[in-house]
Amino acid sequence: MLPLDDAVPLPSPIRFGAPRLLRSALVLLPVLAIGAWAAVDWRTVYDGTARLGSADPGWLLLALFLTCLGWLSAPCIRQGALPERLPAGLLIASQFAAGAANHVLPASIGAHAVTLRFLQGRGIPLARATASLALYSAVKPIARTLVLLVFLAAFPDVLLTGRLVPDRRTSLLVAGAVALALIATALLVTTVRPLRRPLLDALRCALTDVRLLHTRPARILALWGGSAAAPLIQASVLFAVGAAVGLSLSWLQVAFAFLAANTAVGAVPAPGGIGPVDAAVVFAMVALGAPMNLSATAVIGYRVLTVWLPLLPGALVLSALVQRKVL
Known part of the structure; x- marks a missing residue:
């Protein structure tokens, strides 16, 4: 019988490291999701890239610069919706990563989830972080609508056409949908x-x-200011891409078409607004006198620059933030 002090120690219980495995899976998940989406929607990416290949490089360079400028609008608005000051570098990185998540899940769920994790990691209480997300979500459409109304008040003769003015039935449907959403939320x-x-x-x-x-x-x-500038920057990207492929609409007309389309169908829960907003933008530009093929080409090119170009880098930044436990 060995003395108690000389007893052979028992092996420690086996630990499977579930949190580490879960974190590793979360690191890989964004990249896998982007790969699956690319495989499903490859034709759109290929067509858009091929059409941009024959476009005016000067206008495309301007569109690329405006796209990069637009990446700063979300961090600006997020900081404006929170009293506490956040570290600028991490805030920009988190919103760049949130942009990738936003294009995978509908209704901005992905972006809000990433931002919520980031804010809680910075020590922001859950109630205040949730309130910040709600304020961010409420101010953006209000500011966009105000900019649209300013455009209509300043240039009614240039912008209003019979095809863009909603009829009574459409207005009632929109009002009914808004009322139904409010009632459902209250219930x-x-x-x-x-x-x-x-x-x-x-x-x-x-x-x-x-x-x-x-x-x-x-x-x-x-x-x-950030909420009002963000859609104008995005509209400017669309205008630059349109000019690169030969679209003859002015910046004012393209910006109005973009604002009107996002205001009308921006609440449809599609990932990143892709689909319903694209169709509405094409319809609005055609109603303002642009050819259908050039309008569709401009919108596809706009999506390639604003969605597909930053998607993989955004997914990699998201994985890095998860691995470093920032999220």
């Missing part, structure tokens, strides 16, 4: 008890933060 909050407490906490925090943020000029400029 969900009142009937599902587990959701009531966190949603009410987020609402109280949002109201407090809105009052606080609007006492700071820098936050007002970042939130509202």
